[in-house]
Amino acid sequence: MQQCDTLIQARWCIPVEPDRLVLEHHGIAVTDGRIVAVLPLPEARAQFNPGVVVDRPDHVVIPGLINAHTHAAMTLFRGLADGLPLERWLREGVWPHEQRWVSAEMVRDGSKHAIVEMLRGGVTCFSDQYFFPEVVAESAVDLHMRAMIGTPVMDFPTPWAKNVDEYLSKATDLVHDPYADHPLVSTCFAPHSTAALSADSGQKLRVLADQLDRRVQIHLHETAMEIATTLEERGKRPLARLSEMGLVNASLMAVHAIHMTDEELQQISAAGVSVAHCPRSNLKLASGIAPVQQMLDAGINVALGTDGAASNNVLDMLGEMRTAALLGKVKAEDAAAIPASTALRMATLNGAKALGLADAVGSIEVGKWADLTCVDLNYINSQPVYDPLSQLVYSCNREQISDVWVAGRHLVDKGALTQVDLDEILQRSAEWQQRIAAV
Numbered sequence: 001m002q003q004c005d006t007l008i009q010a011r012w013c014i015p016v017e018p019d020r021l022v023l024e025h026h027g028i029a030v031t032d033g034r035i036v037a038v039l040p041l042p043e044a045r046a047q048f049n050p051g052v053v054v055d056r057p058d059h060v061v062i063p064g065l066i067n068a069h070t071h072a073a074m075t076l077f078r079g080l081a082d083g084l085p086l087e088r089w090l091r092e093g094v095w096p097h098e099q100r101w102v103s104a105e106m107v108r109d110g111s112k113h114a115i116v117e118m119l120r121g122g123v124t125c126f127s128d129q130y131f132f133p134e135v136v137a138e139s140a141v142d143l144h145m146r147a148m149i150g151t152p153v154m155d156f157p158t159p160w161a162k163n164v165d166e167y168l169s170k171a172t173d174l175v176h177d178p179y180a181d182h183p184l185v186s187t188c189f190a191p192h193s194t195a196a197l198s199a200d201s202g203q204k205l206r207v208l209a210d211q212l213d214r215r216v217q218i219h220l221h222e223t224a225m226e227i228a229t230t231l232e233e234r235g236k237r238p239l240a241r242l243s244e245m246g247l248v249n250a251s252l253m254a255v256h257a258i259h260m261t262d263e264e265l266q267q268i269s270a271a272g273v274s275v276a277h278c279p280r281s282n283l284k285l286a287s288g289i290a291p292v293q294q295m296l297d298a299g300i301n302v303a304l305g306t307d308g309a310a311s312n313n314v315l316d317m318l319g320e321m322r323t324a325a326l327l328g329k330v331k332a333e334d335a336a337a338i339p340a341s342t343a344l345r346m347a348t349l350n351g352a353k354a355l356g357l358a359d360a361v362g363s364i365e366v367g368k369w370a371d372l373t374c375v376d377l378n379y380i381n382s383q384p385v386y387d388p389l390s391q392l393v394y395s396c397n398r399e400q401i402s403d404v405w406v407a408g409r410h411l412v413d414k415g416a417l418t419q420v421d422l423d424e425i426l427q428r429s430a431e432w433q434q435r436i437a438a439v
Helices: 041-047 072-077 086-101 104-120 133-142 164-176 199-212 224-234 238-244 262-271 279-284 292-297 317-332 340-346 349-354 388-394 422-437
Strands: 002-013 023-031 034-040 048-063 065-070 123-129 146-153 185-191 216-220 252-256 274-277 301-304 372-376 401-406 409-413
Touching: 002 034, 002 041, 002 372, 023 041, 023 048, 034 041, 041 048, 048 388, 048 401, 065 252, 065 301, 065 317, 065 349, 072 086, 072 104, 072 133, 072 422, 086 224, 086 422, 104 123, 104 133, 104 401, 104 409, 104 422, 123 133, 123 349, 123 401, 133 146, 133 164, 133 185, 146 164, 164 185, 164 199, 185 199, 199 238, 216 238, 224 238, 238 262, 252 262, 262 292, 274 349, 279 317, 292 301, 292 317, 301 317, 301 340, 301 349, 317 340, 317 388, 340 349, 340 388
Parallel strands: 002 048, 065 123, 123 146, 146 185, 185 216, 216 252, 252 274, 274 301
Antiparallel strands: 002 023, 023 034, 048 372, 372 401, 401 409
């Protein structure tokens, strides 16, 4: 018999690729952190002698969820500026707190809180966009979470850098050391928006991104006011400015992309741009409803993100899937829009594609990393089960997530975090709440 480290036995397995496939009574064999076989249980048991058997008879195994856009450290600002539209939310709620509180210590504690929340919610990979990205990367490594770390780029000073040249220099250092070939952490550039970039800064960013072969993610066409302001001040829509900078290409992930014309959708489709759709943050900030089915029909790769906990207010990708599916139907005025299989694909393989990680994660396939999530369907709200894919998207909540593996490491076991002192995380967050609330 062949040795393997772990054999996961589950009632259902949804590999995502090929689309809409649901396997019953299959085993997933894992060795050295990678998937080595997906077989019917009798064959798996006959072929493998596992070190550990994980038996989940009422569960569905899916690829680990990928949060394609968030600001992890902002968990410490959760609930601070509710009830405001984006521009006021930023100027009155977020930016003043960031100017006072953002530091390496704050980013470390907030990021670890977010990572634990995401792990407990079945997320195995997240794409972050915040200050002190080197600290976010360290936090991800400490907790064995897969992460795409976006380095900020803008024209004005922040606690992390004073000008665009320093932003780009620090980003370059992060690319080369220590994350050039790290198994869990990769890096990209993350300018906040076109409003934060001059044409010259955008050109510098483009040259460096090309030289280092790094992706770029940016908030784009998030609100109607953003577009109106850019038109008034620059004479062009944000996408047009980004195009002039040379940044509209297959390495770009446009975050939000709510207010797009038909011509702009065709432009980003032809360029191979991915979109990170953040439906619940968009709803809470009343930013608008993205035309997701229209994007998919145009061949655009659409991933899912939560955005930060300051604007969501939870990092819950199961909830994000359900919201995206339901909201997409309303926007398209078609109950068949965004079916459950598409919502799951957006939260897994499409996210991996947007981050340039599709060869490594995003589906349950031999050779990929064993980034896996197991969901218990034996709950009153998800019974009876006629279609586990439908139940997963429309009925389940994150409390039903029983197990999570990242690169084969069992980080959540029957709902319990295996390598995290949760009390310590909560204590640090409580200390921050007291400090922030006291001002």
